Amino acid sequence: MIAVIDYGVGNLFSLTSSLAYLGAEAEISTTREQLQQADKIILPGVGAFGDAAIKLRQSGLEDTLKEQAAAGKPLFGICLGMQLLFEKGYEYGEYDGLGLIKGGIYPLTPDLRAAGFDYKVPQMGWNDITIVAPDCPLLKSSKSGEYVYFVHSYYAKNCDEALAATCNYGVEVPALVYSGNVFGAQFHPEKSGDVGLKILKTFIDM
Amino acid sequence: MLTKRIIPCLDIRDGRVVKGINFLGVKDVACPVEMARFYNDSGADELVFYDITASFENRPLFSGILEQVARQVFIPLTVGGSINSLDDFDRVLKCGADKVSVNTGAIKNPQLIADAAKRYGDQCVVLSMDIKKVGNSYHIFAKGGREDTGIEALEWAARGEAAGAGEIVANSIDTDGVRGGFDLPLLQALSATVSIPIIASGGAGKRQDFAELFKLDGVDAGLAASIFHLKEVDIKELKQYLREQGISMRL
Numbered sequence: 190m191i192a193v194i195d196y197g198v199g200n201l202f203s204l205t206s207s208l209a210y211l212g213a214e215a216e217i218s219t220t221r222e223q224l225q226q227a228d229k230i231i232l233p234g235v236g237a238f239g240d241a242a243i244k245l246r247q248s249g250l251e252d253t254l255k256e257q258a259a260a261g262k263p264l265f266g267i268c269l270g271m272q273l274l275f276e277k278g279y280e281y282g283e284y285d286g287l288g289l290i291k292g293g294i295y296p297l298t299p300d301l302r303a304a305g306f307d308y309k310v311p312q313m314g315w316n317d318i319t320i321v322a323p324d325c326p327l328l329k330s331s332k333s334g335e336y337v338y339f340v341h342s343y344y345a346k347n348c349d350e351a352l353a354a355t356c357n358y359g360v361e362v363p364a365l366v367y368s369g370n371v372f373g374a375q376f377h378p379e380k381s382g383d384v385g386l387k388i389l390k391t392f393i394d395m
Numbered sequence: 396m397l398t399k400r401i402i403p404c405l406d407i408r409d410g411r412v413v414k415g416i417n418f419l420g421v422k423d424v425a426c427p428v429e430m431a432r433f434y435n436d437s438g439a440d441e442l443v444f445y446d447i448t449a450s451f452e453n454r455p456l457f458s459g460i461l462e463q464v465a466r467q468v469f470i471p472l473t474v475g476g477s478i479n480s481l482d483d484f485d486r487v488l489k490c491g492a493d494k495v496s497v498n499t500g501a502i503k504n505p506q507l508i509a510d511a512a513k514r515y516g517d518q519c520v521v522l523s524m525d526i527k528k529v530g531n532s533y534h535i536f537a538k539g540g541r542e543d544t545g546i547e548a549l550e551w552a553a554r555g556e557a558a559g560a561g562e563i564v565a566n567s568i569d570t571d572g573v574r575g576g577f578d579l580p581l582l583q584a585l586s587a588t589v590s591i592p593i594i595a596s597g598g599a600g601k602r603q604d605f606a607e608l609f610k611l612d613g614v615d616a617g618l619a620a621s622i623f624h625l626k627e628v629d630i631k632e633l634k635q636y637l638r639e640q641g642i643s644m645r646l
Contacts, residue, residue: 202491206466236516308397311518313562313592314615315398315440315645336398336645338471340518357396380493382435382470 234269271373292348465491512559574600586613
C-alpha cells in the first residue's frame with residue numbers, strides 16, 4: 190500500500206490515476222496510522238512553499254513523516270512535495286522544510302537573469318534530464334536525454350550530495366534528488382508520459 | 396533544453412469528438428478517449444479539450460469523458476469551454492484537468508482569472524483569446540468570434556498576466572481556417588507584451604508553418620486541430636522535421 194498524503198495542497202487525481210494504471214494499491218492518506226501502515230509514502234503538492242509547509246505542519250503528519258523516513262520507509266516527494274523535503278524554502282519569506290535532504294529552495298528568476306538568460310518563469314514544459322547518479326535506485330530504468338514535464342518557479346540549490354538527475358534551463362536545475370530512502374522529483378512523473386510512468390513503477394516496485 | 400510544444404485540440408460536443416476522421420488503428424474516431432490515446436502515442440506534448448456542448452443537460456457527459464481520458468493518458472490536459480466560475484474550475488479539475496482555459500467567462504468577469512489563480516495557482520489558469528485585427532489594432536472577440544468586444548487584445552493579454560494567468564492561447568480569427576500559416580505579426584506583438592508562455596493557434600496548414608512559428612522566440616507552443624485530425628500532418632513526423640530544423644522537440 191502506498192500512502193499519498195493529502196494535506197490540502199493540489200489535485201491528486203492524476204497521481205492516484207497513474208498509480209492505479211500501474212496496478213499499485215494507493216490510498217489518499219490524512220492520518221498518522223495510514224502513514225505508519227503504508228509500505229511507501231508519496232508527498233505531492235502544488236503551490237507555494239510556505240503555505241504548503243504550514244499546511245503539512247497543521248495536518249499533524251510532519252513528525253510521523255520524518256519518523257517513517259528515518260525508519261527507512263521509501264518516501265517520494267513530487268514537485269512542491271520534493272521542495273518540502275529540503276531544509277529551507279525562500280518563497281515569499283523563509284520557511285522550514287522537512288530537512289530530509291540538505292539544501293534549500295530558491296527563486297529561479299534572479300539566478301537566470303544573473304546568468305544572462307531571459308527564459309520565462311515558471312519553467313513550464315518538457316525538458317530532458319541528465320543522470321548524474323546512475324546508482325540512484327529510482328532511475329534504474331531511466332536514461333539521460335529522456336523528457337519529463339516541469340512546472341516550477343523555484344528550484345533546489347546547494348544539494349550536490351543529493352543530485353541524481355538535472356536539467357538545463359539556463360541554470361542547472363535539480364530534477365531528481367535522493368538521500369537514502371528519500372527521493373524527490375521536481376518534475377511531474379504522473380504527467381511525463383511513459384518516461385514518468387517508468388519512474389513511478391520503479392518506486393512502486395522498490 | 397526546454398522544448399517547444401505541439402498540442403492537438405479536440406472539440407467535444409455531446410461526448411463525441413467533432414471533426415474526427417480516419418485514423419489508422421483507431422476504431423471509433425469520434426471517441427475522445429481513443430483519440431487522446433492515439434495522440435499520446437503520436438508524441439503530442441499536451442492535449443486541449445474544448446467542451447462545445449450546447450445543452451446544459453449534456454454537460455456531465457464531458458466530465459465523464461475527461462475522467463476516462465485522465466485515467467489513461469498521462470500528459471498535461473487543458474480543458475476549456477463554458478468556464479464561467481470557480482465551480483466550473485473545480486468541476487473539471489476534479490475530473491483530471493491540469494489546466495483550465497477561460498475565454499468569454501473572463502471577459503464577462505475579469506476577476507475570475509485572479510480568483511482562480513489564487514485558489515489553484517497561476518500554472519492552472521490559461522487565458523484563451525479570440526483575436527481579430529480591426530483597423531490598426533487587435534481586438535478581442537467573444538461568442539466564438541462573432542462579436543467584437545472592443546477590448547484591445549494586447550492590453551487584455553497584459554491584464555490577464557497581471558491577474559495571474561499562467562499561459563495564453565492566442566487564436567487568430569484572421570488566419571484560422573485559412574491554412575496559410577500562423578499569425579506571426581500578432582504573435583510577435585503578444586510576445587513583446589507578456590512574458591508568460593504563448594500558445595499559438597489558428598492557421599497551421601503544413602509542417603513548415605510550425606517551423607516559421609518557432610522562429611519567434613517568444614512562442615512556446617503550436618496548437619492545431621483539423622490538420623492533425625485529418626491526418627494531413629502527422630505529429631511524430633512533424634516533430635522529427637522540426638528537430639531537423641534545429642528546434643528543440645521531445646521525441
